[in-house]
Amino acid sequence: MLKFILKRLLEAIPTLLVLITVSFFMMRFAPGNPFSTERGLPPEVMANIQQKYGLDKPVYQQYLTYLGNLAQGDLGPSFKYKDFSVNDLVSKALPVSATIGSFAFLLALGLGVSLGIMAALRQNSWVDYGSMSLAMLGVVMPSFVLAPVLTLIFAINLQWLPAGGWNGGHLQFMILPVIGMTMYYISSIARIMRGSMIETMNSNFIRTARAKGLPLHHIILRHALRPAMLPVVSYLGPAFVGIITGSVVIETIFGLPGIGQLFVNGALNRDYSMVLGLTILVGALTITFNAVVDILYAFIDPKIRY
Amino acid sequence: MVLSKPKQQAVSSFASELEIKGRSLWQDAARRFFKNRAALASLIILSCITLLVILGPLLSAYAFDEPDWASMHSAPDFAAGHYFGTDSLGRDLFVRTLMGGRISLMVGILGALVAVVIGTLYGAAAGFIGGRLDRVMMRTLEILYAFPFMFFVIMLVTFFGRNLWLIFIAIGAVSWLDMARIVRGQTLSLKSKEFIEAAHVCGVSQWKIITRHIVPNVLGIVVVYSTLLVPGMILFESFLSFLGLGVQEPMTSWGALLDEGSKSMEVALWHLLFPAGFMVVTLFCFNFLGDGLRDALDPKDR
Numbered sequence: 001m002l003k004f005i006l007k008r009l010l011e012a013i014p015t016l017l018v019l020i021t022v023s024f025f026m027m028r029f030a031p032g033n034p035f036s037t038e039r040g041l042p043p044e045v046m047a048n049i050q051q052k053y054g055l056d057k058p059v060y061q062q063y064l065t066y067l068g069n070l071a072q073g074d075l076g077p078s079f080k081y082k083d084f085s086v087n088d089l090v091s092k093a094l095p096v097s098a099t100i101g102s103f104a105f106l107l108a109l110g111l112g113v114s115l116g117i118m119a120a121l122r123q124n125s126w127v128d129y130g131s132m133s134l135a136m137l138g139v140v141m142p143s144f145v146l147a148p149v150l151t152l153i154f155a156i157n158l159q160w161l162p163a164g165g166w167n168g169g170h171l172q173f174m175i176l177p178v179i180g181m182t183m184y185y186i187s188s189i190a191r192i193m194r195g196s197m198i199e200t201m202n203s204n205f206i207r208t209a210r211a212k213g214l215p216l217h218h219i220i221l222r223h224a225l226r227p228a229m230l231p232v233v234s235y236l237g238p239a240f241v242g243i244i245t246g247s248v249v250i251e252t253i254f255g256l257p258g259i260g261q262l263f264v265n266g267a268l269n270r271d272y273s274m275v276l277g278l279t280i281l282v283g284a285l286t287i288t289f290n291a292v293v294d295i296l297y298a299f300i301d302p303k304i305r306y
Numbered sequence: 307m308v309l310s311k312p313k314q315q316a317v318s319s320f321a322s323e324l325e326i327k328g329r330s331l332w333q334d335a336a337r338r339f340f341k342n343r344a345a346l347a348s349l350i351i352l353s354c355i356t357l358l359v360i361l362g363p364l365l366s367a368y369a370f371d372e373p374d375w376a377s378m379h380s381a382p383d384f385a386a387g388h389y390f391g392t393d394s395l396g397r398d399l400f401v402r403t404l405m406g407g408r409i410s411l412m413v414g415i416l417g418a419l420v421a422v423v424i425g426t427l428y429g430a431a432a433g434f435i436g437g438r439l440d441r442v443m444m445r446t447l448e449i450l451y452a453f454p455f456m457f458f459v460i461m462l463v464t465f466f467g468r469n470l471w472l473i474f475i476a477i478g479a480v481s482w483l484d485m486a487r488i489v490r491g492q493t494l495s496l497k498s499k500e501f502i503e504a505a506h507v508c509g510v511s512q513w514k515i516i517t518r519h520i521v522p523n524v525l526g527i528v529v530v531y532s533t534l535l536v537p538g539m540i541l542f543e544s545f546l547s548f549l550g551l552g553v554q555e556p557m558t559s560w561g562a563l564l565d566e567g568s569k570s571m572e573v574a575l576w577h578l579l580f581p582a583g584f585m586v587v588t589l590f591c592f593n594f595l596g597d598g599l600r601d602a603l604d605p606k607d608r
Contacts, residue, residue, distance in 0.1 A: 012452075014449075015448070015449045015452045016452075018449055019449075019452065019453060022453075023458075023461075026458075026461065026465075027461075027465075030461075030465035030466065136590070136593065139593065140537070140586055140589035140590045140593060141586055142541050142544060142545070142585075142589075144544070144545070144548045144561070144564055144565075144568065145564060145578075145582045145585070145586065147568075148564075148567075148568035148571055148578060149578075149582075152571055152572070152575070156572055241454065244454070245454065245456040245457070248456070248460075248545075248549065249545060249548060249549070252548075252549065253568070263457060263460065264460065264549055267460050267461060267464040267465075268464060270464070270465070275457075275461060278457070279454060279457045279458070279461070282454040282457055283452065283453060283454050283457075286452055286453075286454055287452045290451070290452060
């Protein structure tokens, strides 16, 4: 087992290296630069700035320097926000996104799985139809439609919750963003869970368990849940990536100072080091999470040999 | 033994009658599809939306980029011909919604097409050739899976200009990964099926096997998956436009309209509601259509 985990984690390293290299060179060969202004800087000033950030050296040397700094966990200085390093800005933004994202993720997993099980057990009843129509609506309603509608109802008309802002992570300020973000994933997970639960409940070993006269909750929790969870577990990787990227929209709508906001501003300002740093960070998170999901899958599925 | 002529004719006519008129996979699928009411209704609604989106702007009295100075920011008004009202610059929202639909549907369909072509070729090549090449190609795919593509697209679009073609290509190029996996899996499992072996034994040529047996069998899943890809593409484009990175003014798309609408919804709810309604209905229909096609084309389910 340990060998499998190690192997899976080691496999992530070349992937990460490719990601870093591609993003770095894409960024360096992109037209325009963060220091160009409408009037244009005098060439001497430009040369000074380029020297300060090491942009006057050959590209391969910049690449090696960047890689060296990255190995020490340094993402370099921000090109736009003077006196701030990318690390400073990211360390302020990451907790915001992580809090909202993990709430959304846990909510999606919990609610999605229970909704799916409920629908599967009462197949073709009004519970099934009701929850599945809701799930369909959740799948087709993009977060950038849902979030403004939620704001309109709960923040503007009813005035129950604030319409945006972060306010140091006060719970009230998190409710709407989390709901806006998680709806899609609750729906998708519920749909997947329903399908696999129906399949599992029709399989032979469940029939045996029923024939033995085991109570229903026992059958579900002890026997059916584990195999039925497998498709959901393999969906968790994409869901995680989606929640990270979805934060771009949600943070823009609710004005939250998170990673998504930082990335869009960085891209619009051509703050290359910021965009590069965030891409690598998110890529690394994605790769790690996918590896974790794979390992989890191997734990749950007895058919997988390692 | 020599048979007399009438007997010979009788035998051959008997043999020709023996040949039962076969039902092809596609006829069967069509029959099943037309029985599925939700999918059929979705197909009809989608055709209506497509027609409306193509013809509507041509027939309307207002242009999508010309402000109507007499009624700016007005609510839906049938007398003036602004069925959906006007936006904050006085442009007719009905025409703009339809123009936005044109762009969104076009991006959706073209993007899906790009993804399907790349994905099918890649997957089929990996599956057919197999061996070492297959392993290398699948390893590459795994690496690509780990990329945060949304971030890459945002990067591409901000740095290389906001060009509609770039959006098509970027979106399509990003979404072919799943397609490639599905097609590869399908070809691999088909390659070792009995009916392919039987065809080999009968001396059917390799080319004939590919065109006659493998392609039609993969095609079903490709069709289903591309129907399910289109709504994803539409969402992706709207996502970019919502962030202001997609189509540029005065051209518009559903995402761009939603962006404007969400900014002015407190005073003018219709700015949000009409484009959102169109988009949600379209996505709904594509999903139902995809589900219907899957049920119809799955050969296991007879």
